[in-house]
Amino acid sequence: RSGESDLGDLSGRRVVVSAGGTRERLDPVRFLGNRSSGRQGYALARAALARGAEVTLVAANVSLADPAGVKVVHVESTAELRDAVLSAAATADAVVMAAAPADFRPESTSDTKIKKADDGSAPSITLQQNPDILKEIAHDRARPDAVIVGFAAETGDATGSVLDLARAKLARKGCDLLVVNDVSGGAVFGSTDNEAVILGADGSAVDVPHGTKSALAHRIWDAVAARIPQR
Ligand code: CTP
Numbered sequence: 001r002s003g004e005s006d007l008g009d010l011s012g013r014r015v016v017v018s019a020g021g022t023r024e025r026l027d028p029v030r031f032l033g034n035r036s037s038g039r040q041g042y043a044l045a046r047a048a049l050a051r052g053a054e055v056t057l058v059a060a061n062v063s064l065a066d067p068a069g070v071k072v073v074h075v076e077s078t079a080e081l082r083d084a085v086l087s088a089a090a091t092a093d094a095v096v097m098a099a100a101p102a103d104f105r106p107e108s109t110s111d112t113k114i115k116k117a118d119d120g121s122a123p124s125i126t127l128q129q130n131p132d133i134l135k136e137i138a139h140d141r142a143r144p145d146a147v148i149v150g151f152a153a154e155t156g157d158a159t160g161s162v163l164d165l166a167r168a169k170l171a172r173k174g175c176d177l178l179v180v181n182d183v184s185g186g187a188v189f190g191s192t193d194n195e196a197v198i199l200g201a202d203g204s205a206v207d208v209p210h211g212t213k214s215a216l217a218h219r220i221w222d223a224v225a226a227r228i229p230q231r
């Protein structure tokens with residue numbers, strides 16, 4: 001099968017894709033962030049567009065050009081990402097959370113630049129948990145038939161293998177599909193290629209061999225298209 005198969009199978013469908021990594025503000029010049037490049041999310045947006053979908057891309061701090069033909073909403077923090085995704089999800093046939101939202105934000109932010117003290121001391125940053133957007137969308141189900149997709153990068157640990165942890169995460173999130181990257185061999189952040197397993201809440205598992213982010217994007221839309229109810 002080619003990476004460009006099934007062109008048109010998302011025609012007339014509204015999809016939402018989130019991409020990039022959120023930033024949590026500390027002061028006017030500093031933030032807590034992560035290294036998500038946004039490339040997988042952008043590949044998903046382009047692939048959905050090629051298959052006929054109306055695409056909203058919620059992009060957090062990416063240095064990538066807005067794809068032509070896609071509605072792009074730029075956001076910075078997890079709170080802003082949540083607002084933009086929830087509002088677009090209300091009318092969407094599918095939501096794919098490819099973004100890396102920061103799990104925590106500083107409990108308080110300073111309106112003025114934090115200065116260092118002469119005595120060599122350093123301030124502490126107290127963190128609080130951010131809302132879990134994927135869990136919220138999957139549990140609230142604004143559109144009961146919408147297909148909700150999450151991503152997870154796992155290494156496996158003493159409590160379980162990559163797939164054990166991923167299955168548990170799929171159940172905890174309540175989403176329909178979870179795209180799992182095994183990152184135990186090194187980070188995939190910023191790379192142009194990807195390999196993954198697409199787990200379904202129905203117990204299915206589709207192995208996607210090493211390939212481009214565009215190829216993985218098309219396999220994800222294959223799985224989504226198969227789950228969108230026919231009109
Ligand atoms: N996600 C989200 N909102 C958050 C954190 C994560 O919607 N505040 C989404 C991500 O976009 C991804 C999925 O949830 O699609 C899994 O993210 P991950 O970081 O693996 O899950 P966490 O629940 O944050 O678990 P962990 O402790 O492993 O980071």
Ligand code: CA
Pocket residue numbers: 101103
């Ligand atoms: Ca996380």
